[in-house]
Amino acid sequence: MPKIIKGSQVVDDSWVIIPKDFSGELPRAKVLLPMQYWLDNKEALNLQCAGLWIDSDEDVDAVGLEANQFPLIAVNFPTFVDGRGFSIGRLLKERYEFNGQLRAIGNAIRDQLFYLKRCGFDSFDLKDGIDLDAAAASLNDFSVTYQSSADQPEPLFRRS
Amino acid sequence: MYVYNENDQKIIEERVTQFRSQTDRYLAGELAEDEFLPLRLQNGLYIQRLAPMLRIAVPYGLLNSKQFRKLAHIARTYDKGYCHITTRQNIQFNWPQLEEVPDILGELAEVQMHAVQTSGNCIRNTTTDQFAGVAQDEHEDPRPWCEIIRQWSTFHPEFAFLPRKFKIAVCGTQGDRAAIQVHDIGLQIVKNDDGEVGFKVLVGGGLGRTPVIGSVIREFLPKEHLLTYLDAILRVYNRHGNRANKYKARIKILVRAWTPEVFAHEVESEWDYIKDTPSILTDEEINRVKGFFTAPDYQSLDDGEADIELKQRSDENIAFGKWLQRNITAHRVPGYAAVTLSLKPTGVAPGDVTDVQLDVIADLADQYSYGEIRATHNQNLVLADVKKSDLFELWQKAKAGGFATPNIGTLTDMICCPGGDFCSLANAKSIPIAEALQRKFDDMDYVYDLGDLSLNISGCMNACGHHHVGNIGILGVDKKGDEFYQVQLGGSSDSDATLGNVLGPSFGRDEMPEVIEKILDIYVENRNGDELFIDTYRRIGLTPFKESVYAKDH
Ligand code: SF4
Numbered sequence: 001m002p003k004i005i006k007g008s009q010v011v012d013d014s015w016v017i018i019p020k021d022f023s024g025e026l027p028r029a030k031v032l033l034p035m036q037y038w039l040d041n042k043e044a045l046n047l048q049c050a051g052l053w054i055d056s057d058e059d060v061d062a063v064g065l066e067a068n069q070f071p072l073i074a075v076n077f078p079t080f081v082d083g084r085g086f087s088i089g090r091l092l093k094e095r096y097e098f099n100g101q102l103r104a105i106g107n108a109i110r111d112q113l114f115y116l117k118r119c120g121f122d123s124f125d126l127k128d129g130i131d132l133d134a135a136a137a138s139l140n141d142f143s144v145t146y147q148s149s150a151d152q153p154e155p156l157f158r159r160s
Numbered sequence: 161m162y163v164y165n166e167n168d169q170k171i172i173e174e175r176v177t178q179f180r181s182q183t184d185r186y187l188a189g190e191l192a193e194d195e196f197l198p199l200r201l202q203n204g205l206y207i208q209r210l211a212p213m214l215r216i217a218v219p220y221g222l223l224n225s226k227q228f229r230k231l232a233h234i235a236r237t238y239d240k241g242y243c244h245i246t247t248r249q250n251i252q253f254n255w256p257q258l259e260e261v262p263d264i265l266g267e268l269a270e271v272q273m274h275a276v277q278t279s280g281n282c283i284r285n286t287t288t289d290q291f292a293g294v295a296q297d298e299h300e301d302p303r304p305w306c307e308i309i310r311q312w313s314t315f316h317p318e319f320a321f322l323p324r325k326f327k328i329a330v331c332g333t334q335g336d337r338a339a340i341q342v343h344d345i346g347l348q349i350v351k352n353d354d355g356e357v358g359f360k361v362l363v364g365g366g367l368g369r370t371p372v373i374g375s376v377i378r379e380f381l382p383k384e385h386l387l388t389y390l391d392a393i394l395r396v397y398n399r400h401g402n403r404a405n406k407y408k409a410r411i412k413i414l415v416r417a418w419t420p421e422v423f424a425h426e427v428e429s430e431w432d433y434i435k436d437t438p439s440i441l442t443d444e445e446i447n448r449v450k451g452f453f454t455a456p457d458y459q460s461l462d463d464g465e466a467d468i469e470l471k472q473r474s475d476e477n478i479a480f481g482k483w484l485q486r487n488i489t490a491h492r493v494p495g496y497a498a499v500t501l502s503l504k505p506t507g508v509a510p511g512d513v514t515d516v517q518l519d520v521i522a523d524l525a526d527q528y529s530y531g532e533i534r535a536t537h538n539q540n541l542v543l544a545d546v547k548k549s550d551l552f553e554l555w556q557k558a559k560a561g562g563f564a565t566p567n568i569g570t571l572t573d574m575i576c577c578p579g580g581d582f583c584s585l586a587n588a589k590s591i592p593i594a595e596a597l598q599r600k601f602d603d604m605d606y607v608y609d610l611g612d613l614s615l616n617i618s619g620c621m622n623a624c625g626h627h628h629v630g631n632i633g634i635l636g637v638d639k640k641g642d643e644f645y646q647v648q649l650g651g652s653s654d655s656d657a658t659l660g661n662v663l664g665p666s667f668g669r670d671e672m673p674e675v676i677e678k679i680l681d682i683y684v685e686n687r688n689g690d691e692l693f694i695d696t697y698r699r700i701g702l703t704p705f706k707e708s709v710y711a712k713d714h
Contacts, residue, residue, distance in 0.1 A: 081198055081281070083321025087398050090318055095433060109195050111182060118317035141178045144167045146311045148439045149318070155387075156167060156311070157445040158438050 003132055004103070005113075006123040008139055010132040013125070015072065017053060017105065032074050032105075035063060053105060056084040060091050067098035074125070077106040086119045093120030093150040110135040114142060120150030161222050161532060162307045162452045164272045171314065172269045175276060179203050180262035187259065202282055202320065204250075204275035205261055206584075213582065214253045214261060215278040216268065220288045220306040220330075221249030221535040225522035228533055230271045232518035238264050243518075245503060245511040247575055247626055248327070249287050249535045250278055254582055276314055281322045281409075283313035283394070287329045289337040290536040293453060294544045296492045300349045300357060302332040304449040305386065308441070312387050319394045323401035324409035326394070327366075339537065339653040341365045341374045342629060344411045345393060350380065358382045363393060363423065364415030367623035371659045372412045375420035377427060384441040385431075391439065392431035396423070456530045456545060461495025466548035473552050482604070483555055483566040497548050499529075501541040501558055502565040502573065506598040509591045510576040511539030513563075520561040528554050537626075538575055540568065569612045571680075572598050575626055579619030579636060580643065586619035588636025588643035593617055593672055600673035610680060613693045616651070629653035631694045632679065633660045634672070645672055649679065649705055650697045661702050664710055678708045 001012040016027060020034045032053040038045065039062060051072035054060055067073060073092060075085040085104065092098040103123040104116050113124060117139055126135060148155045164172070182199050185191040191199075200206075204215035216231075223231075231251060235243050238260050244252045256264060268274055277284055286306045293301045309328060313319075319326075331338040332349040340346025346362035359381045365374025381389050393411075402408040415423045474481030489498040501521065504510050513521075521541060525533045528550050529543035536542055541563070546554060558564035567573045574597065577583065579590030594617055601607055616630030620637075627633030633648035645667050648660030667675050682705050687696045697705075 080195065081321050082403060083281075083319070083323075084399055084403075086318045086321065087395055111178075111191075111195070111199055112321075115315075115317040115320055138178075142171060142174045142315065144170050144174075145317075146171075146314055147316055148437065154438045157442065157448075 002125075004123055004125045005132055005136050005139075006101075008136050010136065013123075015051060015074075017074070020055070032072070051100075054088055056082045056088070060088045060096075063092075063096070065096050067092055067096045068100065070098075070100055072101040072103060072123075073098060074103040074105045075121075077104060077108040080107045080109045080112060086115060089116070089119035089121050090150050110138045111141075113138045114140070118145065118149040118151050161224060161303075162219075162449070168311075169269075169272070172272070172274050172276075175203075175274060175315075176262060176265045176269050179265060183258065183262050198280055198321070201280035202277055203261075203265070204278035205258075206279065207258075211255045212258050212261070213578075214256045214264065214275060215246065216251045216253070216273060216275050217278045217285050218250050218273075218535050219310045220286055220292070220303055221290055221537075222303065223533045223535065225525045225531045225533065227271045227273055228518050228522035228525065230267060230273070232515040232522070234264055234267060235515040235518065241516075242512050242514045244509070244578065245513065245535050245539045245541070247537050247539060247577070247624055248285055249290075249537055250285055251535065252578070254578070279325075281324050281326075282320050283316060283322075283326045283328065285327075286310055286313070287327070287338055287343075287537060289331050289333060290534045290538075290542050291337065291489060291498055291544065292332060293455070294491050294493070294496075294498050295333055295337075296490050297335060298332045298492070299334075299351060300332045301450075301453055302330040302338070302349060303453045304446070305347070305349070305359075305383075306330050307449050307452070308386065308446070309390070312390065316394075318391075319398055322394070322398055323403045324406065324411075326397075326411065328390075334655065336653075336655040336657070339626075339629065339657070341657040342367055342371070342626075342653065343374065345390070346374050347386075352380050356382065359386060361389065361393075363427075364412040364420065366410055366412045367626060367628050368410065369407055369621045369623075370410075370412065371623070371628040372416065373657055373659070374412075375415060375423075377420060377424035383446070384443075385435055386441060387439045388435045388437060389427075389431055391434055392427050396426045396430055400426075455493075458493045458496060458545070459547070461547065461549075463494035463548075466495050470548060470551065479559075479566070480552060480555055482608070483564055484551070486566045486570065486608075487564070487568045488551070491545070493545075495548055497546055497551060499543045499546050499551070499554065499558075500536070500568045501543065501563040502567055503540050503563060504567055504573050504598075505562060505565045506572070506602060507595060509578075509581075510574055510594050513541070517561055517563060520557070521563070524554060524557060524561075538568075538573065540573070566604070567607065569614075570607045571601055571610055571613045571615055572607055573614075574598075575614070575616040575630065577618050577625035579617070579625075583619060583624075585622060586636060587621075587638040588619055588645060589669075590617040590619040590625060590634075590636055593634060593645065593669065596669075596673050597676060600677065610683070611690065611692055614652075615676075626653065627651070628659045629657060630660065631697070632676065637666050639666065643669060645669065647675060647679070647709075649702060650694065652694050663702065664706055675709055679705050682708050 004013040053074040186196040329338040329343040342365040348360040361378040362374035534542040576594040580586035615632040617634040618625035618627040629651040647663040651660030
């Protein structure tokens with residue numbers, strides 16, 4: 001079974017990412033639906049086993065406060081230098097009060113884990129072939145931060 | 161100046177550890193080249209033509225003597241005995257070994273320095289007026305605000321992978337010495353009708369391939385909202401900036417595509433959501449940071465007496481008089497002056513300074529200027545708090561050290577990027593042009609007669625040498641593999657910022673001194689009284705210059 005980092009642990013994962021151009025019948029599995037697919041088929045869908053994935057160029061505001069119907073939302077990083085996903089994560093957590101699992105998928109790299117965590121991500125599906133145990137150490141690259149963010153609403157100057 | 165507390169120190173030390181691990185993983189083949197690239201860039205490390213280049217952050221250009229001695233040590237130990245002051249008030253080393261960079265960063269951390277975000281597509285070093293805090297025309301010292309921005313932007317989790325680099329400048333004066341109109345964000349400290357302090361906010365200025373003067377998107381931002389407003393601007397840019405084409409990725413392109421009005425509207429709507437969050441600044445925090453930038457304990461001195469003595473000295477010693485005239489800036493405290501040490505003597509790459517000079521300057525700073533030194537975007541150094549009665553002594557020592565060339569603000573005080581001698585992006589060399597011009601115009605009386613005149617040279621479109629805003633701008637271009645130079649006239653980075661106009665077809669390197677001479681001749685022939693070059697240009701326009709330079713020889 002594929003492995004991911006969840007929290008700070010390496011765990012098995014069974015979510016299936018449904019591609020954007022999908023049509024036909026959904027597999028009987030825990031599926032991550034493409035955002036647009038969900039928007040188009042909202043009424044007809046039975047959401048019991050579904051999460052959502054949002055691509056970096058998609059407008060998270062279209063999901064908005066409906067985010068919380070999903071146990072898991074994934075944000076795609078088509079390349080690791082595409083930083084839009086960081087804003088998407090924060091918006092989901094801070095503006096749309098999403099309290100499910102927030103996952104980075106695609107090509108995010110180990111050296112971004114700390115930033116991702118601060119933007120509200122709590123699970124990380126890194127590229128195949130990465131030593132996930134070693135990578136998880138990067139979640140703690142820093143012990144002090146200046147800004148407020150999804151995991152710490154108070155900026156340093158307000159923390160005592 | 162700002163002194164790190166244990167939190168600041170910890171962040172910098174953890175950064176050294178993080179970067180050491182990244183470098184080790186890269187050298188061990190565990191981190192791919194294309195993944196290491198943005199990581200090392202965010203730590204100021206380029207791989208250049210000949211060797212790596214390491215750019216050290218100098219937040220808003222401010223340094224102390226201890227840091228200077230450390231830089232001297234690094235120049236001696238890890239480099240070839242010199243470093244380079246950049247047009248963003250930072251410092252570059254041109255010859256470090258990749259393997260040794262983590263050690264260099266470790267050494268820097270000992271003196272509260274680092275290379276964080278000096279390159280890459282992230283928020284870069286915030287710059288300001290080199291005379292901040294001592295300028296006579298200042299409403300408020302911009303440095304505490306720069307420090308507040310530094311902390312906010314350091315490892316900002318949301319904005320480390322922007323579409324493109326992002327530069328912020330702050331000024332606290334009416335006249336602008338920080339070129340805020342050509343930055344991604346320019347902030348001018350202003351007061352509203354009720355006397356409250358805030359910021360005028362400009363966005364979308366910039367040089368590079370598509371030079372643009374920034375647009376005001378907010379006339380008055382109350383000071384406590386600074387960070388939330390910056391967050392809003394950056395978030396709009398991070399979400400909507402162009403990521404497909406790096407030449408269209410700067411915020412200026414987005415602002416222009418949307419129009420400044422629409423961009424401002426987007427920012428304001430974003431800001432509505434976040435303005436009342438805990439990131440709103442507290443008076444306590446503002447005052448804490450301001451507490452690091454209080455005035456040193458100036459003596460109360462008699463300005464008149466000091467001036468009489470200086471007058472006498474300069475009558476006796478013409479060279480000293482010239483230095484006083486060009487390299488000294490008025491200070492807001494009677495009996496004091498700000499001194500600019502010129503890093504533009506003929507024959508040295510503009511902005512280069514040796515380890516020995518760094519040590520000497522550190523000593524001078526300790527002895528004459530409360531141990532502080534400032535790097536300027538014109539690639540010089542400033543001792544900001546010198547007693548007028550010490551100026552003569554200081555001048556003698558500076559002269560012996562090789563940094564008392566009395567040319568500040570003149571033709572030979574050129575801004576010049578490293579260009580093709582070092583930079584792998586260059587189309588052409590820039591340092592040899594600067595040197596050829598300095599040699600051609602070595603008659604100081606002629607140079608003084610020309611008066612204030614900025615000549616800026618960039619080796620390519622990236623415009624690190626700010627050629628668009630030089631009164632005379634020179635741009636290296638590539639013509640079928642050969643190095644050519646395009647000339648622009650009429651640029652200015654003052655409060656009435658303008659971008660230069662291209663004179664015409666480009667020239668070969670050997671032609672450049674003569675071309676510049678012809679341009680200067682036209683100015684001298686046409687000026688009214690002591691009219692400055694830029695004013696004559698604005699009055700008579702490009703044509704007379706063009707006609708003279710491109711006239712067919714008889
Ligand atoms: S202007 Fe071009 S050549 Fe000069 S330093 Fe910048 S990138 Fe290099």
